[in-house]
Amino acid sequence: MARIVTFSFKDNVAAEAVIEAVDILQDTGHPMTIQEFAQVAERLGSIMGASATPQVLMARPTAWCTCKYKVTRATGKVTPRFGWLVCKTCNKPAEVVVRNWMGNLVNSVMGNNLLQALRDKLAADRATEDDEDPQEILDKFDQGADGVTTKPAGEG
Numbered sequence: 001m002a003r004i005v006t007f008s009f010k011d012n013v014a015a016e017a018v019i020e021a022v023d024i025l026q027d028t029g030h031p032m033t034i035q036e037f038a039q040v041a042e043r044l045g046s047i048m049g050a051s052a053t054p055q056v057l058m059a060r061p062t063a064w065c066t067c068k069y070k071v072t073r074a075t076g077k078v079t080p081r082f083g084w085l086v087c088k089t090c091n092k093p094a095e096v097v098v099r100n101w102m103g104n105l106v107n108s109v110m111g112n113n114l115l116q117a118l119r120d121k122l123a124a125d126r127a128t129e130d131d132e133d134p135q136e137i138l139d140k141f142d143q144g145a146d147g148v149t150t151k152p153a154g155e156g
């Protein structure tokens with residue numbers, strides 16, 4: 001079992017900067033020094049603290065029913081805490097529900113998930129840069145998210 005957390009941001013730039021920072025911190029293909037990692041993590045925390053409003057905390061299933069019968073409204077039950085439709089025998093949702101969890105979540109509110117488009121744009125931006133200096137990425141954070149600059153005025 002896992003969790004899904006949704007934050008809202010009034011500032012689109014801040015929202016995108018958070019995604020970029022998390023991707024940078026988790027990208028094992030581009031190693032950073034501990035200091036660079038700490039700088040990106042600090043800015044991530046600053047942007048989150050200044051701009052993010054927690055909206056949703058949901059449990060996300062990671063295992064599914066492998067029993068003989070399909071989990072349906074008729075054959076299953078809804079769990080009181082998580083609100084999942086699960087098998088009455090093993091207490092797990094249907095495989096199709098688990099595999100399509102995020103897509104169904106996004107589709108349920110008739111919205112498009114913009115995450116991949118943002119990542120494609122960021123990758124294209126990185127590909128056109130001559131130098132992938134992590135300091136340039138840090139500088140971009142300082143220029144990008146309005147009102148959440150972490151450097152003192154006059155620096156950088």
Ligand SMILES: [Zn+2]
Pocket residue numbers: 065066067087088089090091092
């Ligand atoms: Zn089952």
